[in-house]
Amino acid sequence: MVITPGAYIARRREHAGFTVEDVALRIETTPQLALRERVDWLRRIENDVETVSLSTASAMQRVFPLSVDVALQLVDLHSGEALGIEAPRLCRVCACSDLDACVDEHGEGCAWAGADLCTACVPGVADEAVAGASSDPAVAHGKAA
């Protein structure tokens, strides 16, 4: 089963190194809420008690990398009203997607290393692919040593 929208948001937030409090400090709400209320509200969204809206997902996207489309797709998938909607392909470690790739320090986006694993989450795999090195990991490791 594909992860819930709340789990997706939590995964992307944690991967970006933000706490719920960090996001609450950076996000604006209408009407204005006190910080503690914003933290509670974000927790309810991450626990799937409250459904994330387009405007909330867009506001979160300005704080940390997140795909609004993926978040809303997951909302639809879990609402049971979205027959025929395909589950988004997500990395099982960082929950990045085709719409929201990891970007390394060289500005390079990640690729798929497996069905549900991106190259940014497989140390060394991205470098070998870029360098066009031997596809045999044993040989590559032998050279390095």
Ligand SMILES: [Zn+2]
């Ligand atoms: Zn990943």
Ligand SMILES: [Zn+2]
């Ligand atoms: Zn990635």
